[in-house]
Amino acid sequence: MDRKFVLSAFSYGILGLMLGIYMAASKNHGQLVTHAHIMLIGFVLSFIYGLCHRLWLNNSHSKLAVIQFYLHQIGSVIVFVGLFLLYGQFIALETIDPILAGGSIIVFIGIVLMMVEFIRTGRAH
Template identity: 75%
Template sequence: MDRKFILSAFGYAILGLLLGIYMAASKNPAQHVTHAHFMLIGFLLSFIYGLCHKLWLNNSTSKIAIVQFYVHQLGAVVVLVGLFLYYGQFVPIETIDPVLALASIAVFSGMVLMKIEFIRCTKE
């Protein structure tokens, strides 16, 4: 699981940095919130999860670890796409807000599942 998280983290970082470069080149900072979420939810959180799996969870491939990976990735991708669509003025907030709310809950659930993994790991 560590490798999956680290590879996804670098993918998010590349996309987030490209978005930042685009904003700087175009002198249009409209997507700064999306850029920040790419770097924090996408890159940083995925990278931290990867380190946790490598250093403390013995690279667990338990059912919880697998579910946690996909819940986090699904939530992160939907949050990032939703924010890009909203801040790019492609969709109104009324349309995207419920989607962003559910995706945020998915990202939160991924964090709760990571804590459960740590609790289970220390008991074993």
């Protein structure tokens, strides 16, 4: 599971940096919020999850770990696409807001599940 998270982290990092380079080159920083979310939720949090699996969770492939991985990925993509559409002015806030809220809740559930994995691992030792 550690490798999956680290590879997804680098993928998000590349995507976020490409967006950042585009904003710098075009001098249009309208996607700053999207860029920040890709880098923090996508790159940083995914990388931290990968480290957690490698260092403390013994690279768990439990059912909970798999569910947590996919929830994080799904929620993250929903948030990134929603923010891109919102800040690119492709869609109105009233339309995208419930979708962004849902994506954020999915990412939140993912971090709660990571905490549950840590609690379970601590009890096993």
